[in-house]
Amino acid sequence: MSFTVNTLRNVTTACQQMRDHIKTIVFRPDAHKTLDITFGPTVAAELIGRTPEALAKAEAKGRLPQPKQLPNGRRFYTLEDLTQIREALGIHVGKQPDEDAVVLAVQNFKGGVGKSTITKHLADYLALHGYRVLVIDCDPQASTTTMFDIQPETLIDDDQTLGAFLSPRSTFSNFAETIRDTPWPTIKIVPSSLGLQDAEWDLTSTLREGGQAVRESLQALRIGIASVTKDFDVILLDPPPAMGFLGLNVMAAATGLLIPVPARQLDYLSTIHFMDTIADNIEILEQNGTPVNYGFIRVVCSTFSPSKPGENDMWRIMQATYAGLLLGQPILASEEIKNATQAFRSIYESKPSASHQTYTRCRDNLDAVFGEVEQQIRQQWSSTSLTGTDAGVSVAA
Structure with missing residues (x-):
């Protein structure tokens, strides 16, 4: 084994041991997350x-x-x-049995925009309000998977993974078997694993075959989700940070798009390229027999610090350029969120790390943001949309 490989292996082992040590402190006594909400x-x-x-x-x-x-x-x-x-x-919050889940991708190619943190917090918010949620972690980095207390390396020898399902070389075809429980009783997850990176290469290899093989590889995730779409109210996709075949699968499977954009100039400018790339790739999907038409697209300003003049200026620019696509509330930067994620939790699972007032302000802000997203989700079901027969929660007599 070379010096470089040996060094990287040693660092990986040391980091994994430290992670497990941290978990025994955070989740003691059994080193697994339990909900004590x-x-x-x-x-x-x-x-x-x-x-x-x-x-x-x-x-x-x-x-x-x-x-x-x-x-x-x-x-x-x-x-x-x-x-x-x-x-x-008899309080029914989500969709009717004959309706499909809303499949929402939380996507931006720029790193550090809060994509995985938003996915985790939105899932917890929806579960608290009575929705059945499936989270699909499509990012080989597996940050969302880790926050739900599943370690990707434990899936190395598991044949029933998302990577195995998506890979054209695999014979595993039961998408439902990739779904795992989480500490939340109404949240399930399809975790990310190291095999997802291999699946990316396998999907890309279909380019040599062309035609039907390419169409099937682009629709693999969509087909898998279709087999469980009646079982959940909302399916959240945490995509990879680049637009390869995995990213195209996410774009093809989604029925809605939530784009996190911090109020910073570089992030704002990179999002211009992101949106252009998304449009280009949707055209590629459609040219390959995979039509895409999102029910809604929304931009959320993430990690916003109103005390910073430059960010206030960018917030006003975002309000002017994103017009009806921008959520009315930004997600405020908060040490509470940082402290919670360091403990592998969301705000909704945590106790205040500072003052109770600071914690409440952070949670109220997230509730306001996700409340807007929830309304967009409900608009996608005829039973709960403003134009449907029932604009609110259905209640038995």
């Missing part, structure tokens, strides 16, 4: 779309079980309790 009556009622009084009344009448209590007598609810309450009260 609880909600008081006010927050629980808000999440299920009721008032605290209505919740208490349903409990008093026996329609709901009595809530858990702390030693001081304060009532609280778990995430599982919220799911059971929705079922007991």
Whole structure:
């Protein structure tokens, strides 16, 4: 083994050992993430779309079980309790059984824009509000996979992976078997693995065969998702940072696009190239028999620091140039988000790392941003769109 390879292997081993050590501290005692999220009556009622009084009344009448209590007598609810309450009260949040999941790609080629962090936080937000979510990590770097407490290297000998499904050389064809559980009861994940990079090469090799082989390689992910699209409300795609065959698969599978853009000049300018590239590649997909037409495209300003004059200027420029595509709220830069991700968590899984006021401000900001995304998602289903028969949450009588 050469000096270079040996050095890189040693560094990798040392980093993996340190990562595992950090996890034993963060997730002790078993070094695995567990959800210890609880909600008081006010927050629980808000999440299920009721008032605290209505919740208490349903409990008093026996329609709901009595809530858990702390030693001081304060009532609280778990995430599982919220799911059971929705079922007991006939509260249906997502799509109807005959409708398809919204497939949303969170994409930008520029590094450091917060793509994986947004994917993780959006998934948790949607799950808190009662949606069934599937996250598909299509990035070989596997940042989103790691935040859901799955280590990519544990999948090396696993034949039932996304890489195996996408590879034209593989005989594995059951997409549903790539789906794994997460600590969240209503979030599933198709994790990334090292085999995804091999799948990229295998997909690219179909160029030599041309015609039908290329069309099949471009539609592989779309076909896989089609087999589970009735089982989820929202499917979130975390794409690779470049537009190869993996990226084209993501673009072909998505039905909506969310583009994170920090309020910085270089990021803004690079996004011009990104959007042009996306348009070019959609034309390539269509020329190869894979039509693409997104139900919505939205730009979200990420990691925004309003105290920085330069970023305020860029925010105004973004408002002027992105017009109706820009979400009304930017995602504010926050140490709370940084601290949470360092602990392999989202804000929605974490306790305040600084003052409670700072934590609340950060969470309220994310709720406002993702609330806008949620409305775009609901517009894609005829049962919940403003032009459909039911513009709100369906509730049994």
